[in-house]
Amino acid sequence: MNRLRPGLFAKLLTCVVALFLLMPLIAVVPVSFTSRRYLSLPNGDWSWRHYISLFEDPDWGTSLLTSIQVGVLASLLAVLLASAFCIGLWMLRPRFAGLMTGFVLLPMVAPPVVSSLTLYFFLNKLAQWNNLVAYDKLGGVVLAHMVMIVPYAVVVVMVSLSQLDRRMDLAAQSMGASVPTRVFQVILPNIRFGLIGAFFLCFLLSWDEIGVTLFVTSVETITLPRRMWMGLRDNVDPSIAALSVVLICVVTLAIVARAALQFRKARQTG
Amino acid sequence: MRALLCLICPLLLFLGCSYLLPFLGIMQLSFTDPVPGIDQYRHVLSDPLTQSVIWRTIRLCVIVTVVSVSCAYVITLLWVRGSPMVRLLTELCIMIPFWISVLSRAFGWLSMLSNRGLLNKWLQNLGLIDSAIQMTRNEFAVVVGMSHYLIPFAVFPLATAMRNVDERVLTAADGMGASRLRVFWQVFLPMTASGIMGATLLVFVFSIGFYVTPALLGGGQSVLIAELIYLWIFQIPQWGVAAAMSVVLMIAVGGILYLLMRRYGEMAK
Amino acid sequence: MQTGMKKEALVSDTTQIEARSVSKTFGKFHALRDVSLKIAEGEFLSLLGPSGSGKTTFLTLLGGYEPATRGQLFLEGQDMTNWPAKQRGFGMVFQGYALFPHLTVAENIAFPLKVQKRGKAAIADRVAQMVEMVGLSGHETKKPGALSGGQQQRVALARALAYEPKVLLLDEPFSALDKNLRGQMQEELRRLHRDLGTTFVFVTHDQEEALALSSRIAIFNHGELQQVGTPDTVYERPANRFTAEFLGDINILSVDDSARGIAGTALELPANVRSFDHVAIRPEHMRLADAGDAIQLPATVRDRVYLGSKSRLLLETRAGEDLMLYLDNGGALQAPEPGADIRVTWETGDSFAL
Numbered sequence A: 001m002n003r004l005r006p007g008l009f010a011k012l013l014t015c016v017v018a019l020f021l022l023m024p025l026i027a028v029v030p031v032s033f034t035s036r037r038y039l040s041l042p043n044g045d046w047s048w049r050h051y052i053s054l055f056e057d058p059d060w061g062t063s064l065l066t067s068i069q070v071g072v073l074a075s076l077l078a079v080l081l082a083s084a085f086c087i088g089l090w091m092l093r094p095r096f097a098g099l100m101t102g103f104v105l106l107p108m109v110a111p112p113v114v115s116s117l118t119l120y121f122f123l124n125k126l127a128q129w130n131n132l133v134a135y136d137k138l139g140g141v142v143l144a145h146m147v148m149i150v151p152y153a154v155v156v157v158m159v160s161l162s163q164l165d166r167r168m169d170l171a172a173q174s175m176g177a178s179v180p181t182r183v184f185q186v187i188l189p190n191i192r193f194g195l196i197g198a199f200f201l202c203f204l205l206s207w208d209e210i211g212v213t214l215f216v217t218s219v220e221t222i223t224l225p226r227r228m229w230m231g232l233r234d235n236v237d238p239s240i241a242a243l244s245v246v247l248i249c250v251v252t253l254a255i256v257a258r259a260a261l262q263f264r265k266a267r268q269t270g
Numbered sequence B: 001m002r003a004l005l006c007l008i009c010p011l012l013l014f015l016g017c018s019y020l021l022p023f024l025g026i027m028q029l030s031f032t033d034p035v036p037g038i039d040q041y042r043h044v045l046s047d048p049l050t051q052s053v054i055w056r057t058i059r060l061c062v063i064v065t066v067v068s069v070s071c072a073y074v075i076t077l078l079w080v081r082g083s084p085m086v087r088l089l090t091e092l093c094i095m096i097p098f099w100i101s102v103l104s105r106a107f108g109w110l111s112m113l114s115n116r117g118l119l120n121k122w123l124q125n126l127g128l129i130d131s132a133i134q135m136t137r138n139e140f141a142v143v144v145g146m147s148h149y150l151i152p153f154a155v156f157p158l159a160t161a162m163r164n165v166d167e168r169v170l171t172a173a174d175g176m177g178a179s180r181l182r183v184f185w186q187v188f189l190p191m192t193a194s195g196i197m198g199a200t201l202l203v204f205v206f207s208i209g210f211y212v213t214p215a216l217l218g219g220g221q222s223v224l225i226a227e228l229i230y231l232w233i234f235q236i237p238q239w240g241v242a243a244a245m246s247v248v249l250m251i252a253v254g255g256i257l258y259l260l261m262r263r264y265g266e267m268a269k
Numbered sequence C: 001m002q003t004g005m006k007k008e009a010l011v012s013d014t015t016q017i018e019a020r021s022v023s024k025t026f027g028k029f030h031a032l033r034d035v036s037l038k039i040a041e042g043e044f045l046s047l048l049g050p051s052g053s054g055k056t057t058f059l060t061l062l063g064g065y066e067p068a069t070r071g072q073l074f075l076e077g078q079d080m081t082n083w084p085a086k087q088r089g090f091g092m093v094f095q096g097y098a099l100f101p102h103l104t105v106a107e108n109i110a111f112p113l114k115v116q117k118r119g120k121a122a123i124a125d126r127v128a129q130m131v132e133m134v135g136l137s138g139h140e141t142k143k144p145g146a147l148s149g150g151q152q153q154r155v156a157l158a159r160a161l162a163y164e165p166k167v168l169l170l171d172e173p174f175s176a177l178d179k180n181l182r183g184q185m186q187e188e189l190r191r192l193h194r195d196l197g198t199t200f201v202f203v204t205h206d207q208e209e210a211l212a213l214s215s216r217i218a219i220f221n222h223g224e225l226q227q228v229g230t231p232d233t234v235y236e237r238p239a240n241r242f243t244a245e246f247l248g249d250i251n252i253l254s255v256d257d258s259a260r261g262i263a264g265t266a267l268e269l270p271a272n273v274r275s276f277d278h279v280a281i282r283p284e285h286m287r288l289a290d291a292g293d294a295i296q297l298p299a300t301v302r303d304r305v306y307l308g309s310k311s312r313l314l315l316e317t318r319a320g321e322d323l324m325l326y327l328d329n330g331g332a333l334q335a336p337e338p339g340a341d342i343r344v345t346w347e348t349g350d351s352f353a354l
C-alpha cells in the first residue's frame, strides 16, 4: 500500500517554516564575530574577541560553575524525591494517588510567573531565618529549581515504572522480601535507565532555567542563563552571541548524532 | 505500609512547604496588602493600564497560538508522513530549536531583526529600503519570538493525532477518486481535530504566563501580564496587586487546563 | 463415579487451606462472589474457568497479595485472612513468570534464600539442587532474556520451590508455551508434585490440562465457584449446564415433561432426580441404536466430518436439536450419509440431568 505522501505545496510551506525555525540560530553566527562591543554585523573585520572574552572574563567561568553546581544538586535531589514518591505510589497504590500526582505536577502546569512569584516570596521568608537556603543564595536557587523540575522527574520515573511488571514485585513480596529489599534489589535495578534519563532531563531543564531564576537571584548567585539575561537586557553584549553559537553547536551535534544513529538503525532493521 | 508512606511523604512535604504554603501566602497577600479586602482585585480588573496589558496579552497570545499551531501543523505533516529522509530533516528542524535555550533563541531574533541585524542589512543591500526599519521592541518581534519558541510544543500533540490517523481511511478516500485537496480538507484535517485542539490549548496556556521572550523582544514597549507582575514586584513594588494578578492568572490557566482534561477524558471514553 | 471416589481417597483428608464465603470486589465489580473451598494437604487442585472468571483473583487472595473484601481464609485451622503474603509463605509462579530480568538464573533462584538470610554455602547448594531438578544445568549465569519460554518457566518453578513452601500457587504457567512444550512441562509438573508432596494450586483455562493434571478441579464462572470434584466427577457428572459445556462437547436434549421422555421415547430417570428440563450425554457415550436397545431416538444425519480414525456425525432430532456422536472408521458398519434417518441410543447411567 502506497502511503499518501504530502505534496509539493506542503513541502514548500514546510521549507518556509523550517527556515523560520532555523533563521535565528543562524543569525547569531555572524554577530558573534563582530569586532565591536555592541550588537552588529562584522564589516570585513571578523574577530574572535568575544569568544576569547568568554574564557578570559572570570564571570563567565563562575557562572558556568554555579550553573553546574545548581544543576547537579537540584537534579539529584529532585530525582531522589521523585523516585521515592513514584515507587511508594506504585507499590502502595493508595486511594488518592491521582490527586497526589496532580498536586506534585502543579509547578509544571502553573504559569511560570506565578511559580516565580511564589518562590520569591518563600525564599524571602526563609532569608529571615537562615542565609543558606534563601534569596540570592546557592541553596535557594537549588530549592527553586527543584520545585520546577521535580514534576518532570516524576513523569519520567512514572513512565518507566509503568513498564515494570507488577508481578515481579509480587513475586519478591511472596518470597518474604522486605520493603527495602524490594526497592533496592528488585525495582531500582529495573528502572535505572529511567532514573538516568530523569537526571539528564532535570539537569538540562535546570541548566536552561531562567524564568524563576530571574526572580530569586540578583547579584550573588548568578547562573549562566542569568548572566546571559543581564547581557541581553542592559546593553546587548555580543559575548552572548559567542556563547549561543557554542551552545547551539553542542545541541546540534548531539541531536544530529542521535538522529543519524537512529536513522542507521532503522535502515538496518529494515 | 509505614515504610511506603516514608517514601511518598517527603516529596509531598517538600512541595507542600515550598510551593503550596507560599502560594497560600500569596493569596493572603492579595487580600491584605496594602489594604484588607478586595481592592487589589478591583485594581487588577478596572485599572486602565492593567486592562490594556490584559487585552494586549490576550490579543498577542491568540495571534501567537494561531501562528504556532498553523506552522506546527505544516511541519508535523511532513515529519509524520514524509519519506524517511524528509522525516529526518524535519525532525532536526524541530528538535534543534527545542533544545536550545530560550535566551539564545531570543538573542537570535535580536540579531536577525535589530536595526543593525541581518534582515535589515539584506534588505538594504538589495536596495529595498534606505534606512533600517524598526523590527524589534514592538509587538511584531514579540509575536515572532513567542511563536518560534512555542512551535515545537505544538508539534507533539499534533504528531500524536496524525500518527493515530488510520492509513486505510485515507487510501479508501483516495481510491474513491477524491482529489488530494479534498482528502486533506474533508478527511485528514477533521481526523486530526483533537490534536489541533490540544495543541491550541497547550500553546495558549504556555504563552499566557510567558515572560522571558516578550521582555527581551518587546523591550519594555509591549508589556504582557507576566512582565507586569515582574514590574509590580521589582520596579514599583505593589505586592498585593501582583499577588492578585497571579491568582487571577492561575485561575484562568486552571480553567483552560480543566477544559483540556475534560476534552481528553471524553475522547478517552 | 467409582473411579472418582478412589482417586479422592488418594488425597490426604487433612484440610490445609480453607476459604469461607470469600468475596472480592473492585469498585462495584464483583470479581469473586461467596467462594467456599477446602484444599487438602498435598493435593493438586486446579482452578478452571474462562478468562475473566476470577481465577487469578482467587489465587492472589490465597497468596495474600490482595485483601479479600469479605470472608475468611484459614491455614491449618488458623485464621490467615489478615496475614501478609510474607507470613503465609506460599510459593507462587506468576502468569508471565515475573522473573527478575536484571538477575541471572542462579541469582533469581537464590533470591528468596537470600531474603531468608541463609548461609552462603547453603544457598549455593540449594541453587545447584534446584537447577538440577528443573533441568537447567549449564544455564546458571544467563539472564532470563536469553532463555526460551520453557526455560523461563523452569526458572520460575525453581525459584518458587527453592525455599520449600508448603503450598505452591501457579497462575496459568503454561499458557505462553506451544503445544509440544506444554505437554512436556505438564509431565514434569506432575513428577515434581509426586516427588515433593507439596500442595499445588494451579490456575488454567485449558480443560484438557486441568483434567490431565489435577487430583481435583474447581470450576469458576463469573466469579462464582460452580463445582469442585475429581476430574471424572466434574466431567461425567457436571453440576450444571455451564460446567457440562465448558469441559467438553455435550449433547443436551429437552425433556418433554409430561411424557417423562424425549420425543415420545420413555426415559428412566436417574434415581435422585425428580423433575428436570434437560438431559445430557457426552458424544462418546452415544452410539447408533441396535434393534434391541431400550432407548431409540430418531434423528437425521446433517453432516459427517472425517477425522481419520473416527468420523463425527452431526445429527438433528425431530425436535430440531443438534446432536453429535463419533463412529469408528475401522468398523464393519457403513457410516450413514447426510440425509439418512437413523436412531441413536445410550446407556441410562451415562446420561445426567441438568
Ligand SMILES: Nc1ncnc2c1ncn2[C@@H]1O[C@H](COP(=O)(O)OP(=O)(O)O)[C@@H](O)[C@H]1O
Residues within 6 Å of the ligand: C026, C029, C031, C049, C050, C051, C052, C053, C054, C055, C056, C057, C058
Ligand atoms: N485490579 C483490578 N481492578 C479492577 N478489576 C480487576 C482487577 N483485577 C481483576 N479485575 C477484574 O476481575 C475479573 C476477574 O479477573 P481475573 O481474576 O484476572 O480473571 P482470570 O484470571 O480468571 O482470567 C476480570 O473481569 C478483571 O477485569
Ligand SMILES: [Mg+2]
Residues within 6 Å of the ligand: C052, C055, C056, C057, C095, C172
Ligand atoms: Mg488470570
